[in-house]
Amino acid sequence: MRAMTPPRSRALTRAWFDIGTQSVGGGTSTLFMIRRVLVEQHKWITEREFTEAWALSQLSPGIHLVALAGLLGRRIAGLRGVVVSVGGMMLPAAAITAVITALFGGIAQHPLTVAALLGIGPVAAGMTIGLALILARPVLQRGRYAILDLALIVAAFAVLLAGVAPTIGVIGASAAFGAVFLGRERPTSTDAPMS
Amino acid sequence: MEQVALFLVFLKSSALAVGGLASLPLLRTDLVPAYTDDAGILQALAIGRLAPGPNGLYIVSLGYLAAGWAGAAYALVGASLAPLAILPATVLARRWLLSSWFAGLVRGVALGTAGLLLATGVSIAQTAGTAPWQLILAALAIALTVHGRLHPALLVGLGTVAGLALGR
Numbered sequence: 448m449r450a451m452t453p454p455r456s457r458a459l460t461r462a463w464f465d466i467g468t469q470s471v472g473g474g475t476s477t478l479f480m481i482r483r484v485l486v487e488q489h490k491w492i493t494e495r496e497f498t499e500a501w502a503l504s505q506l507s508p509g510i511h512l513v514a515l516a517g518l519l520g521r522r523i524a525g526l527r528g529v530v531v532s533v534g535g536m537m538l539p540a541a542a543i544t545a546v547i548t549a550l551f552g553g554i555a556q557h558p559l560t561v562a563a564l565l566g567i568g569p570v571a572a573g574m575t576i577g578l579a580l581i582l583a584r585p586v587l588q589r590g591r592y593a594i595l596d597l598a599l600i601v602a603a604f605a606v607l608l609a610g611v612a613p614t615i616g617v618i619g620a621s622a623a624f625g626a627v628f629l630g631r632e633r634p635t636s637t638d639a640p641m642s
Numbered sequence: 643m644e645q646v647a648l649f650l651v652f653l654k655s656s657a658l659a660v661g662g663l664a665s666l667p668l669l670r671t672d673l674v675p676a677y678t679d680d681a682g683i684l685q686a687l688a689i690g691r692l693a694p695g696p697n698g699l700y701i702v703s704l705g706y707l708a709a710g711w712a713g714a715a716y717a718l719v720g721a722s723l724a725p726l727a728i729l730p731a732t733v734l735a736r737r738w739l740l741s742s743w744f745a746g747l748v749r750g751v752a753l754g755t756a757g758l759l760l761a762t763g764v765s766i767a768q769t770a771g772t773a774p775w776q777l778i779l780a781a782l783a784i785a786l787t788v789h790g791r792l793h794p795a796l797l798v799g800l801g802t803v804a805g806l807a808l809g810r
Contacts, residue, residue: 573787582756
């Protein structure tokens with residue numbers, strides 16, 4: 448049991464609000480903020496607890512940072528901590544995201560916006576390809592098993608582009624392939640982006 | 643009923659992907675062309691990189707484009723609920739989580755979604771424009787993202803300037 452008294456909801460909300468709104472760019476910048484605020488600043492979480500929660504969050508579906516917020520929130524203040532942490536991180540950032548989208552919709556037809564989008568589009572697509580490559584990058588460090596990983600990435604890529612199987616089928620097949628053939632290897636790499 | 647179906651689309655895309663942006667291939671399959679188009683997807687991705695918080699929050703922008711504020715709320719709730727499956731799992735099935743087959747399963751999904759995300763990126767790059775300057779811009783964005791030195795917001799800014807200068 449921890450000797451520490453759980454922090455008040457207001458302080459916890461404030462901490463996660465700061466994390467959610469001050470970490471522009473997502474991924475590692477958000478992870479960095481979480482560690483700095485919870486471990487170093489408030490000392491609600493020890494270094495070891497943070498590392499363990501991070502490793503577990505990598506096994507979650509969806510946005511790993513949400514799983515991390517949930518795990519750390521539970522550690523700090525139980526169920527109340529989960530709700531406050533996930534809500535505090537996600538709600539303000541989501542509100543800002545939705546408001547930017549709404550404002551953008553108002554000027555979407557303006558000739559200058561149309562021109563800007565001709566440049567923003569390729570950048571957004573390029574960043575997506577870049578993030579996919581980062582997700583796949585650990586393959587290059589995996590020695591003789593790299594061929595299995597590479598085969599899985601290439602197969603998923605080819606199947607989706609050729610349109611011969613539904614996306615969800617590819618994910619199911621990847622899960623089954625991984626459970627049977629990739630289990631002897633270490634779990635998801637620490638190089639994988641937190642997003 | 644349609645609202646419930648839309649919420650389930652967002653929940654499913656987060657529940658069956660490992661990582662924030664990994665939900666994109668499933669979302670594109672389910673939302674294009676019924677709710678939005680590739681231009682909408684590109685716009686949501688760019689806004690997701692500009693706004694604070696996790697990368698995966700692009701899904702809220704996509705939700706707004708699909709069904710306004712209600713769509714944004716569905717996306718937010720779906721993306722927030724799915725990862726929390728880890729909470730009961732750490733209590734009820736900790737042994738499974740630490741087993742080698744489960745590690746392999748997660749790894750398989752991560753690698754499969756990397757391939758899917760790559761294919762989705764290539765598809766939307768084609769709809770983003772194939773003029774030589776746009777292809778160069780996309781290649782630059784890939785290199786700078788993998789290199790990780792330039793802030794994503796600056797990268798979107800670079801695209802904006804290039805579009806204003808060359809897109810008219």
